[in-house]
Amino acid sequence: ELKVEQNPLFLSMQEGKNYTIYCNYSTTSDRLYWYRQDPGKSLESLFVLLSNGAVKQEGRLMASLDTKARLSTLHITAAVHDLSATYFCAVDFIIQGAQKLVFGQGTRLTINP
Protein backbone atom coordinates (compact mmCIF):
# COMPACT_ATOMS: atom_id res chain seq x y z
CA GLU A 1 0.00 0.00 0.00
CA LEU A 2 1.23 3.48 -0.83
CA LYS A 3 1.24 5.52 2.36
CA VAL A 4 2.70 8.85 3.30
CA GLU A 5 2.49 9.89 6.93
CA GLN A 6 3.31 13.22 8.48
CA ASN A 7 3.78 14.16 12.06
CA PRO A 8 2.82 16.13 13.86
CA LEU A 9 -0.55 16.91 12.27
CA PHE A 10 -0.95 20.09 14.31
CA LEU A 11 1.80 22.33 15.55
CA SER A 12 1.46 25.53 17.50
CA MET A 13 4.68 27.32 18.18
CA GLN A 14 6.08 30.63 19.30
CA GLU A 15 7.86 33.02 17.02
CA GLY A 16 11.60 32.61 17.13
CA LYS A 17 11.52 28.87 17.94
CA ASN A 18 12.77 25.98 15.83
CA TYR A 19 10.82 22.88 14.92
CA THR A 20 10.79 19.93 12.54
CA ILE A 21 8.00 18.25 10.59
CA TYR A 22 8.53 14.61 9.67
CA CYS A 23 7.33 12.74 6.60
CA ASN A 24 7.57 8.94 6.37
CA TYR A 25 6.58 6.89 3.34
CA SER A 26 5.90 3.21 2.79
CA THR A 27 7.57 2.19 -0.47
CA THR A 28 10.80 2.98 -2.25
CA SER A 29 10.93 6.38 -3.92
CA ASP A 30 13.62 8.95 -4.54
CA ARG A 31 11.33 11.85 -5.39
CA LEU A 32 9.61 13.86 -2.70
CA TYR A 33 7.92 17.24 -2.66
CA TRP A 34 6.99 19.75 0.01
CA TYR A 35 4.05 22.10 -0.53
CA ARG A 36 2.54 24.96 1.40
CA GLN A 37 -1.18 25.66 1.42
CA ASP A 38 -2.82 28.79 2.80
CA PRO A 39 -6.53 28.65 3.73
CA GLY A 40 -8.75 28.56 0.65
CA LYS A 41 -5.77 28.48 -1.71
CA SER A 42 -4.09 25.98 -3.97
CA LEU A 43 -0.72 24.33 -3.34
CA GLU A 44 2.51 26.27 -3.51
CA SER A 45 5.62 24.23 -4.30
CA LEU A 46 8.38 24.69 -1.72
CA PHE A 47 10.95 21.99 -2.37
CA VAL A 48 11.64 19.17 -4.79
CA LEU A 49 13.98 16.50 -3.39
CA LEU A 50 15.25 14.08 -6.00
CA SER A 51 17.94 11.93 -4.43
CA ASN A 52 19.15 10.40 -1.21
CA GLY A 53 20.82 12.99 0.97
CA ALA A 54 19.27 15.92 -0.87
CA VAL A 55 19.06 19.06 1.23
CA LYS A 56 17.42 22.29 0.12
CA GLN A 57 16.99 25.58 1.94
CA GLU A 58 14.85 28.60 1.29
CA GLY A 59 14.79 31.32 3.91
CA ARG A 60 13.80 29.84 7.27
CA LEU A 61 12.82 26.47 5.79
CA MET A 62 15.13 23.56 5.10
CA ALA A 63 14.13 20.17 3.72
CA SER A 64 16.08 16.93 3.55
CA LEU A 65 15.54 13.44 2.19
CA ASP A 66 16.82 10.07 3.41
CA THR A 67 15.60 7.50 0.90
CA LYS A 68 17.02 4.56 2.84
CA ALA A 69 15.00 5.48 5.92
CA ARG A 70 12.08 6.63 3.70
CA LEU A 71 12.05 9.85 5.67
CA SER A 72 12.01 13.53 4.86
CA THR A 73 12.15 16.42 7.27
CA LEU A 74 11.09 20.05 6.97
CA HIS A 75 12.93 22.16 9.50
CA ILE A 76 11.75 25.61 10.49
CA THR A 77 14.30 27.98 11.95
CA ALA A 78 13.37 31.01 14.06
CA ALA A 79 9.72 30.83 13.03
CA VAL A 80 7.82 33.96 12.04
CA HIS A 81 4.06 34.49 11.86
CA ASP A 82 4.09 34.52 8.04
CA LEU A 83 5.01 30.84 8.03
CA SER A 84 1.63 29.90 9.49
CA ALA A 85 0.03 27.54 6.93
CA THR A 86 -0.57 23.87 6.24
CA TYR A 87 2.45 21.97 4.95
CA PHE A 88 2.16 18.81 2.88
CA CYS A 89 4.74 16.31 1.80
CA ALA A 90 4.02 14.22 -1.28
CA VAL A 91 5.88 11.27 -2.74
CA ASP A 92 6.16 10.07 -6.33
CA PHE A 93 5.58 6.35 -6.61
CA ILE A 94 6.11 4.44 -9.85
CA ILE A 95 3.71 1.52 -9.81
CA GLN A 96 3.44 -0.79 -12.85
CA GLY A 97 5.00 1.94 -14.97
CA ALA A 98 2.55 4.65 -13.87
CA GLN A 99 3.56 7.68 -11.83
CA LYS A 100 1.36 8.59 -8.87
CA LEU A 101 1.80 11.45 -6.41
CA VAL A 102 0.59 10.49 -2.93
CA PHE A 103 0.13 13.10 -0.23
CA GLY A 104 0.56 13.07 3.50
CA GLN A 105 -2.23 14.28 5.76
CA GLY A 106 -0.70 17.71 6.16
CA THR A 107 0.71 19.57 9.16
CA ARG A 108 -1.23 22.63 10.25
CA LEU A 109 1.32 25.07 11.59
CA THR A 110 0.31 28.06 13.70
CA ILE A 111 2.96 30.51 14.79
CA ASN A 112 2.03 32.79 17.65
CA PRO A 113 3.65 36.15 18.34
Place this chain on the structure above:
Amino acid sequence: NAGVTQTPKFRILKIGQSMTLQCTQDMNHNYMYWYRQDPGMGLKLIYYSVGAGITDKGEVPNGYNVSRSTTEDFPLRLELAAPSQTSVYFCASSFFGSRGYTFGSGTRLTVV
Protein backbone atom coordinates in the same frame (compact mmCIF):
# COMPACT_ATOMS: atom_id res chain seq x y z
CA ASN B 1 1.29 31.11 -19.69
CA ALA B 2 -1.90 29.66 -18.19
CA GLY B 3 -0.60 26.36 -16.72
CA VAL B 4 -3.53 24.31 -15.36
CA THR B 5 -6.95 25.94 -15.57
CA GLN B 6 -9.95 24.65 -13.65
CA THR B 7 -13.55 25.73 -14.05
CA PRO B 8 -15.78 26.51 -12.29
CA LYS B 9 -14.15 27.86 -9.13
CA PHE B 10 -17.25 27.37 -7.01
CA ARG B 11 -20.41 25.33 -7.43
CA ILE B 12 -23.38 24.30 -5.32
CA LEU B 13 -25.21 21.15 -6.42
CA LYS B 14 -28.34 19.53 -5.15
CA ILE B 15 -28.30 15.86 -4.21
CA GLY B 16 -28.76 13.72 -7.30
CA GLN B 17 -27.65 16.36 -9.79
CA SER B 18 -24.68 15.81 -12.06
CA MET B 19 -21.92 18.08 -13.29
CA THR B 20 -18.57 18.15 -15.02
CA LEU B 21 -15.49 19.81 -13.58
CA GLN B 22 -13.23 21.06 -16.33
CA CYS B 23 -9.44 20.92 -16.35
CA THR B 24 -7.19 22.16 -19.16
CA GLN B 25 -3.41 22.37 -19.34
CA ASP B 26 -1.29 24.08 -21.98
CA MET B 27 2.11 22.55 -21.16
CA ASN B 28 1.74 19.39 -23.26
CA HIS B 29 2.06 17.27 -20.12
CA ASN B 30 1.25 13.62 -20.64
CA TYR B 31 0.11 12.93 -17.05
CA MET B 32 -2.99 14.51 -15.55
CA TYR B 33 -4.59 13.90 -12.16
CA TRP B 34 -7.71 14.67 -10.18
CA TYR B 35 -7.54 14.98 -6.41
CA ARG B 36 -10.10 15.82 -3.77
CA GLN B 37 -9.34 17.56 -0.51
CA ASP B 38 -11.82 17.28 2.31
CA PRO B 39 -11.75 19.94 5.05
CA GLY B 40 -8.60 19.67 7.18
CA MET B 41 -7.31 16.69 5.23
CA GLY B 42 -4.70 15.84 2.64
CA LEU B 43 -5.30 15.32 -1.06
CA LYS B 44 -6.61 11.96 -2.23
CA LEU B 45 -6.21 10.74 -5.80
CA ILE B 46 -9.49 10.15 -7.65
CA TYR B 47 -8.35 9.33 -11.18
CA TYR B 48 -5.30 9.84 -13.29
CA SER B 49 -4.36 9.67 -16.95
CA VAL B 50 -1.02 8.79 -18.53
CA GLY B 51 -1.99 10.18 -21.91
CA ALA B 52 -4.87 10.76 -24.29
CA GLY B 53 -7.24 7.81 -24.24
CA ILE B 54 -5.75 6.21 -21.13
CA THR B 55 -7.18 6.66 -17.64
CA ASP B 56 -7.05 4.69 -14.42
CA LYS B 57 -8.53 4.76 -10.95
CA GLY B 58 -6.85 6.27 -7.96
CA GLU B 59 -7.61 5.83 -4.29
CA VAL B 60 -11.20 7.18 -4.22
CA PRO B 61 -12.83 6.76 -7.66
CA ASN B 62 -16.38 5.81 -6.63
CA GLY B 63 -19.01 8.26 -7.82
CA TYR B 64 -16.76 9.81 -10.47
CA ASN B 65 -15.90 9.29 -14.12
CA VAL B 66 -13.21 10.75 -16.32
CA SER B 67 -12.22 10.85 -19.96
CA ARG B 68 -9.12 12.05 -21.79
CA SER B 69 -9.81 12.60 -25.46
CA THR B 70 -7.02 15.17 -25.90
CA THR B 71 -3.68 15.85 -24.24
CA GLU B 72 -4.95 19.19 -22.94
CA ASP B 73 -8.27 18.29 -21.32
CA PHE B 74 -9.17 15.99 -18.45
CA PRO B 75 -12.77 16.54 -17.29
CA LEU B 76 -14.14 14.95 -14.11
CA ARG B 77 -17.79 13.91 -14.16
CA LEU B 78 -19.93 13.58 -11.05
CA GLU B 79 -23.07 11.53 -11.51
CA LEU B 80 -25.80 11.60 -8.86
CA ALA B 81 -24.06 14.02 -6.52
CA ALA B 82 -24.03 13.11 -2.83
CA PRO B 83 -23.18 15.20 0.26
CA SER B 84 -20.05 13.05 0.71
CA GLN B 85 -18.71 14.62 -2.49
CA THR B 86 -18.60 18.05 -0.89
CA SER B 87 -14.93 18.87 -1.22
CA VAL B 88 -12.31 20.95 -3.00
CA TYR B 89 -11.16 19.36 -6.24
CA PHE B 90 -7.70 19.93 -7.64
CA CYS B 91 -6.44 19.04 -11.08
CA ALA B 92 -2.70 18.59 -11.69
CA SER B 93 -0.42 17.75 -14.58
CA SER B 94 3.12 16.54 -15.08
CA PHE B 95 5.56 14.91 -17.45
CA PHE B 96 6.48 11.37 -16.53
CA GLY B 97 9.77 11.48 -14.65
CA SER B 98 9.79 15.26 -14.45
CA ARG B 99 10.74 17.34 -11.46
CA GLY B 100 7.41 18.77 -10.52
CA TYR B 101 3.70 18.96 -10.79
CA THR B 102 1.52 21.92 -11.76
CA PHE B 103 -1.73 22.33 -9.82
CA GLY B 104 -4.86 24.22 -10.76
CA SER B 105 -6.49 26.70 -8.42
CA GLY B 106 -9.21 24.25 -7.37
CA THR B 107 -12.98 23.90 -7.59
CA ARG B 108 -14.92 24.20 -4.35
CA LEU B 109 -18.01 21.99 -4.60
CA THR B 110 -20.85 21.84 -2.10
CA VAL B 111 -23.61 19.24 -2.39
CA VAL B 112 -26.77 20.08 -0.45
